[in-house]
Amino acid sequence: MASLSAAAASSADSADACAKVIDGKLVAKQIREEIAIEIAKMKDAIGVVPGLAVILVGSRKDSQTYVRNKKKACEAVGIKSYEVNLPEDTSEDEVLKHIATFNGDPSVHGILVQLPLPHHMNDENILNAVSIEKDVDGFHPLNIGRLAMQGRDPFFVPCTPKGCMELLHRYGVEIKGKRAVVIGRSNIVGMPAALLLQKANATVSIVHSKTKNPEEITRQADIVIAAVGVANLVRGSWIKPGASIIDVGINPVDDPESPRGYRLVGDVCYEEASKVAGAITPVPGGVGPMTIAMLLSNTLESAKRIHNFK
Amino acid sequence: MASLSAAAASSADSADACAKVIDGKLVAKQIREEIAIEIAKMKDAIGVVPGLAVILVGSRKDSQTYVRNKKKACEAVGIKSYEVNLPEDTSEDEVLKHIATFNGDPSVHGILVQLPLPHHMNDENILNAVSIEKDVDGFHPLNIGRLAMQGRDPFFVPCTPKGCMELLHRYGVEIKGKRAVVIGRSNIVGMPAALLLQKANATVSIVHSKTKNPEEITRQADIVIAAVGVANLVRGSWIKPGASIIDVGINPVDDPESPRGYRLVGDVCYEEASKVAGAITPVPGGVGPMTIAMLLSNTLESAKRIHNFK
Numbered sequence: 270m271a272s273l274s275a276a277a278a279s280s281a282d283s284a285d286a287c288a289k290v291i292d293g294k295l296v297a298k299q300i301r302e303e304i305a306i307e308i309a310k311m312k313d314a315i316g317v318v319p320g321l322a323v324i325l326v327g328s329r330k331d332s333q334t335y336v337r338n339k340k341k342a343c344e345a346v347g348i349k350s351y352e353v354n355l356p357e358d359t360s361e362d363e364v365l366k367h368i369a370t371f372n373g374d375p376s377v378h379g380i381l382v383q384l385p386l387p388h389h390m391n392d393e394n395i396l397n398a399v400s401i402e403k404d405v406d407g408f409h410p411l412n413i414g415r416l417a418m419q420g421r422d423p424f425f426v427p428c429t430p431k432g433c434m435e436l437l438h439r440y441g442v443e444i445k446g447k448r449a450v451v452i453g454r455s456n457i458v459g460m461p462a463a464l465l466l467q468k469a470n471a472t473v474s475i476v477h478s479k480t481k482n483p484e485e486i487t488r489q490a491d492i493v494i495a496a497v498g499v500a501n502l503v504r505g506s507w508i509k510p511g512a513s514i515i516d517v518g519i520n521p522v523d524d525p526e527s528p529r530g531y532r533l534v535g536d537v538c539y540e541e542a543s544k545v546a547g548a549i550t551p552v553p554g555g556v557g558p559m560t561i562a563m564l565l566s567n568t569l570e571s572a573k574r575i576h577n578f579k
Numbered sequence: 580m581a582s583l584s585a586a587a588a589s590s591a592d593s594a595d596a597c598a599k600v601i602d603g604k605l606v607a608k609q610i611r612e613e614i615a616i617e618i619a620k621m622k623d624a625i626g627v628v629p630g631l632a633v634i635l636v637g638s639r640k641d642s643q644t645y646v647r648n649k650k651k652a653c654e655a656v657g658i659k660s661y662e663v664n665l666p667e668d669t670s671e672d673e674v675l676k677h678i679a680t681f682n683g684d685p686s687v688h689g690i691l692v693q694l695p696l697p698h699h700m701n702d703e704n705i706l707n708a709v710s711i712e713k714d715v716d717g718f719h720p721l722n723i724g725r726l727a728m729q730g731r732d733p734f735f736v737p738c739t740p741k742g743c744m745e746l747l748h749r750y751g752v753e754i755k756g757k758r759a760v761v762i763g764r765s766n767i768v769g770m771p772a773a774l775l776l777q778k779a780n781a782t783v784s785i786v787h788s789k790t791k792n793p794e795e796i797t798r799q800a801d802i803v804i805a806a807v808g809v810a811n812l813v814r815g816s817w818i819k820p821g822a823s824i825i826d827v828g829i830n831p832v833d834d835p836e837s838p839r840g841y842r843l844v845g846d847v848c849y850e851e852a853s854k855v856a857g858a859i860t861p862v863p864g865g866v867g868p869m870t871i872a873m874l875l876s877n878t879l880e881s882a883k884r885i886h887n888f889k
Binding site (some may be wrong): 393409410411412413414415416417418419421422445446448453455456460464470472473474475476477479480481486516 | 640649703718720722723724725726728729730731733755756764765766768774777780782783784785786787789790796817
């Protein structure tokens with residue numbers, strides 16, 4: 270897309286860097302605007318606004334911040350948010366009761382249980398209790414199975430991998446027939462990202478901690494999605510010239526010059542990679558802003574499906 | 580395993596061939612014997628024998644043969660088989676009613692709906708109706724999702740990919756840290772085979788019809804599972820010297836010298852591949868006999884789980 274390419278070129282931060290910068294912050298903003306317009310139309314046409322319920326157990330500062338940010342993002346696009354805050358020592362049954370209430374509430378179209386849950390709870394039991402039609406995180410195994418299968422479609426695509434694909438699409442990166450390497454195989458990013466690339470007809474390889482020659486394999490890839498959580502693991506020498514690099518990692522590294530004493534870097538050594546790659550996401554400002562945008566997108570999609578609004 | 584290696588060496592059919600022959604017929608026989616012993620023990624201990632129900636709709640000759648073979652294999656190991664034969668014009672509701680009956684029948688531990696179903700039926704509706712605890716084919720998306728996810732286990736591993744893995748295990752082929760290429764991405768073989776290899780810590784790439792350089796990628800693999808249904812697609816030049824090759828293909832090719840006018844060949848050109856590979860399955864007599872053995876294994880596993888028999 271011409272407008273995105275221009276924006277990317279102007280934000281490249283070094284004369285050395287030849288890679289186009291894939292600006293997740295900009296794309297996420299565009300998507301939020303598109304969502305706000307669709308929600309306004311839906312409200313006008315059928316009088317319904319999407320609703321997202323978030324259940325937070327305990328008082329972890331980081332979880333509270335995530336939940337607050339999700340709530341703000343919902344409000345900005347016109348999604349009604351519902352929040353339940355439960356104390357750390359809440360019983361599993363109590364949480365399940367709240368999920369059941371939201372499952373049955375027609376004004377709620379998406380339900381999120383903020384992770385991590387306290388240790389005395391069984392994550393699997395709790396996540397499986399969320400109605401498959403409202404599982405906007407897309408983590409239910411039934412959903413993952415449908416993602417893996419040809420001829421089936423998931424109810425929801427997990428937010429972070431969906432954000433990665435959206436960045437590739439909006440920057441016009443061709444996927445069909447291309448070699449793709451996903452570094453990391455987590456249930457929430459690496460594995461579903463590999464399934465999505467495969468569904469888009471890439472030839473996909475998954476590199477993980479037991480892989481003996483990750484550099485050699487990664488260097489064959491036209492598209493790399495790095496989601497392993499190791500700062501600067503992917504060096505310039507790992508990258509095929511011209512490849513498109515999506516960096517999901519957000520790793521704090523010590524930095525005495527930063528006021529906080531640390532800064533955030535990706536799984537990819539940006540300085541080196543941006544000299545070899547054709548396009549690359551920065552950290553922060555790449556995949557990060559896309560995750561919440563995709564959560565809003567999934568919530569809207571759910572409301573449209575439930576109310577059969579096209 | 581020493582005994583298998585010896586058997587394999589003696590069945591190699593050409594002086595040229597250096598590859599060990601992975602004898603699926605022999606392994607399947609051993610597994611059926613192991614299953615028969617376990618079933619006898621179970622019957623003695625708790626008075627229960629595993630039960631497998633097969634639903635056949637219509638009168639396709641090939642489906643009738645498959646069903647008859649499954650029934651015979653069940654009887655040989657002590658699994659009680661239940662069969663329902665319905666005419667071609669049966670309604671979907673009628674099939675669903677039979678599935679519901681078997682779902683509720685405590686003497687049935689596995690339910691198979693023989694595919695393909697008549698065109699007027701929706702495969703997805705019918706397969707999804709089989710109780711996840713009795714889905715011995717392992718094709719339910721919930722099951723595939725659990726197969727894909729780390730930290731989750733499927734109720735059942737689909738029979739043919741399970742057979743491929745069993746052959747690799749019984750011939751002592753190391754999987755962890757090895758490069759594996761799966762050729763083909765079908766829901767019933769290629770995709771679940773890739774997930775199983777990945778769960779066993781191989782570095783997996785999936786090659787398919789949109790892959791531009793299948794030969795180059797396949798030649799990097801220590802383990803190849805070919806399941807694409809194209810006769811002799813994989814030539815000797817595709818194979819890394821010493822690699823282990825599992826050939827799932829069963830393709831008829833014209834052969835005027837054969838009494839039937841055709842013979843069966845795999846997706847791998849056996850004559851060429853056996854000179855390069857370290858180990859290879861023949862066609863027929865490789866993966867084929869393993870599929871029914873694994874169906875018996877899944878049915879036994881189900882009965883053990885339902886009756887909590889270890």
